[in-house]
Amino acid sequence: MRIFVTYNQQGEILSVSKVEAMPDGLEQPFGTVSEDEFVLEVPVKKALSELDTVQFHEKYKVDSEKKKLIKKV
Numbered sequence: 001m002r003i004f005v006t007y008n009q010q011g012e013i014l015s016v017s018k019v020e021a022m023p024d025g026l027e028q029p030f031g032t033v034s035e036d037e038f039v040l041e042v043p044v045k046k047a048l049s050e051l052d053t054v055q056f057h058e059k060y061k062v063d064s065e066k067k068k069l070i071k072k073v
Contacts, residue, residue, distance in 0.1 A: 007062040016053040
């Protein structure tokens with residue numbers, strides 16, 4: 001499984017996609033994103049793979065500088 005999130009400059013998660021397989025040559029599953037949105041592939045850990053997409057929005061954000069998923073405080 002691979003997990004991808006789109007996020008904005010403030011680190012707010014806009015969309016989450018969990019994929020088992022992607023076609024060759026496709027870097028991420030969102031297609032074209034706007035210039036003020038970014039895509040991050042999240043390292044898969046058991047705790048993250050068990051979350052549904054709503055829980056990602058509730059519990060996490062992206063550190064835009066480090067390009068890492070972090071828990072909300």
